[in-house]
Amino acid sequence: MxxxxxxxxxxxxxxxxxxxxxxxxxxxxxxxxxxxxxxxxxxxxxxxxxxxxxxxxxxxxxxxxxxxxxxxxxxxxxxxxxxxxxxxxxxxxxxxxxxxxxxxxxxxxxxxxxSFTFEQALIEGGIPVRHVECGCNVPMFRTNRACQPAGPFAGPLVVSMRPIPAALVPRAVTITARYPQVHGAPVHIGDPAALGIADVLRPDYGDAVPVQPGEVPVFWACGVTPQAVxxxxxxxxxxxxxxxxxxxxxxxxxxxxx
Amino acid sequence: MxxxxxxxxxxxxxxxxxxxxxxxxxxxxxxxxxxxxxxxxxxxxxxxxxxxxxxxxxxxxxxxxxxxxxxxxxxxxxxxxxxxxxxxxxxxxxxxxxxxxxxxxxxxxxxxxxSFTFEQALIEGGIPVRHVECGCNVPMFRTNRACQPAGPFAGPLVVSMRPIPAALVPRAVTITARYPQVHGAPVHIGDPAALGIADVLRPDYGDAVPVQPGEVPVFWACGVTPQAVxxxxxxxxxxxxxxxxxxxxxxxxxxxxx
Incomplete structure (x- = not known):
């Protein structure tokens, strides 16, 4: 077994x-x-x-x-x-x-x-995953991007954020792009304001994690979206x-x- | 418009x-x-x-x-x-x-x-697509791999085959892997017999295309599968x-x- x-x-x-x-x-x-x-x-x-x-x-x-x-x-x-x-x-x-x-x-x-699946791949790829290191939940945000509605189901895209050292962002993209069935590549890199996120330290769900100097906030589509919708x-x-x-x-x- | x-x-x-x-x-x-x-x-x-x-x-x-x-x-x-x-x-x-x-x-x-979508990407990537060059239909094969059934829908995976010059096979993989919504990366490279294909020159659907010396037959999951099923x-x-x-x-x- x-x-x-x-x-x-x-x-x-x-x-x-x-x-x-x-x-x-x-x-x-x-x-x-x-x-x-x-x-x-x-x-x-x-x-x-x-x-x-x-x-x-x-x-x-x-x-x-x-x-x-x-x-x-x-x-x-x-x-x-x-x-x-x-x-x-x-x-x-x-x-x-x-x-x-x-x-x-x-x-x-x-x-x-x-996202547990791609987080394992990130960690095995030498990319630190802050909220795993902290033992807390990933920070999640409602964005200004609307999902394509269907019947009664409609609402904004929810994203998760992981701060990634700038030099490792390309590798984080290529690793997660290999997993289309667990959200795939990021939907957005840097500039939280462009997603309608006023304060990247105040998530709508999960826990706040800091973005350190030299790190870029990277945003992936999040599985909370269908539940929220x-x-x-x-x-x-x-x-x-x-x-x-x-x-x-x-x-x-x-x-x-x- | x-x-x-x-x-x-x-x-x-x-x-x-x-x-x-x-x-x-x-x-x-x-x-x-x-x-x-x-x-x-x-x-x-x-x-x-x-x-x-x-x-x-x-x-x-x-x-x-x-x-x-x-x-x-x-x-x-x-x-x-x-x-x-x-x-x-x-x-x-x-x-x-x-x-x-x-x-x-x-x-x-x-x-x-x-697959029209990824064939355009292959051609733009400098990878010849034989059946497009020939002006014929892509060759397609029923395989020995069963799809996961659901209700009345069950049957074998159907694949399409494109002969690719051996040195370009890696690029064909990386290009098509970028398109998970149009079948993604190949499901099989070389060795038609391992897919239960007795003769790669006799497709079950579409037209036969030759595999030339120095080329490898590359197989992608095919959109004929759901129709056949x-x-x-x-x-x-x-x-x-x-x-x-x-x-x-x-x-x-x-x-x-x-």
Missing amino acids: NAGAEARLLIRSGGWRRPTAGLAPGHVQANLAILPQADALDFARFCFRNPRPCPVLDVTEPGSPHPSAALAAGADLRTDLPRYRVYRGGELAAELDDLNALWQDDFVAFLLGC AQSARLPLMITHAPGHMLICDTLNRDLEG | NAGAEARLLIRSGGWRRPTAGLAPGHVQANLAILPQADALDFARFCFRNPRPCPVLDVTEPGSPHPSAALAAGADLRTDLPRYRVYRGGELAAELDDLNALWQDDFVAFLLGC AQSARLPLMITHAPGHMLICDTLNRDLEG
Whole structure:
């Protein structure tokens, strides 16, 4: 059994209720968004129209809690993430350890790529990732760029920011460009004001990290975008992972290259 | 008005019923697949699970013949392609100049990236593209690699083959890797037998092109895959573009880079 499958069983058994960063190193971790089938095609359209912030790794069959065997064989999305959030009318209504009591026959689950994959590649490429060094969350910002809307889903592109030493910015671009299914190359380098970001030290989500002299703020499309957009659509019901409490996949980070 | 929009109006007026290669140079051309809404979420799932052969640029709202304004503002998918094919039960039932008589309130249209985009980049990069030089169609092969299935959609990966001078193969990889929304980097280089291809001079679709001494056969995931898979699913109704008769977009090829 691979380390990803082992981690899922540990979580399923109740043995892990914390964030998944560092679990099963090298394995892809995925964001989760569950919607009733009535909203699923609109959300799929939104993701196709906005592939940089919304890189979909898999979508489940309506009612099935099982992603494709290629991504996570035998996984059960009702139990294999350590914590879930339930949104009703766009508002956080509950945090739960499992979805056994809530699961519906019309649920469709979207699994989206997460920046953990390209951050591993950056670190292995000798590029420091400040918020990982600090042990805090990546800073994220709502921008002045609108996503392409689809049905009820509309809103601004959300970006994450990593300060990169100027000489290493080209390498950060080429490394992350190799991973189109986890946001790919940056969408913007330098000049936060051009993205409508008034103060790069005051993120809208996550933690502030300083940009040191000699560093350039580099911005990538962020997986918070689809969740933020789905919340502002005020859907009657949407379920997500709790922040940082991801699905651990069989797929390896390196499998997403190219 | 941009050259893509002009080309669509020319086609809409009946002034162009031929293949679209060479029309509005530099503009993205897209494959079309129209399905009833009942099959659309399964097909979307198939595309998400197989992004290399099935790079979706846009999906329409059920019943709407209009793609997103970002892709092709004001386009009408009933009239703006020069020729259409209608499949019933997986069999070709008709070829039509427009879809005005057939359009249904539950139609969902998928627009998929096409290799024309990366072939322009290859040629501009000094890499000869044999079938373009010959004025014939690219050779395509069914492989021994299965796509990840979704609902009724299942089947082998189809690849296109371009013979590339050995010294230029690395450049062909790096150029096409920059275009993940039009199939990206090759899936296989050399050794057709490893893909289950018995004779590289006898393609399953398209025209044969010779592999000369000093050249290596290079294989890319092919946009025929989703059509072939949809046909073998024997859907009651599916409509596509006629081969080579594509939707011309406002988007430029270079906009798909990165």
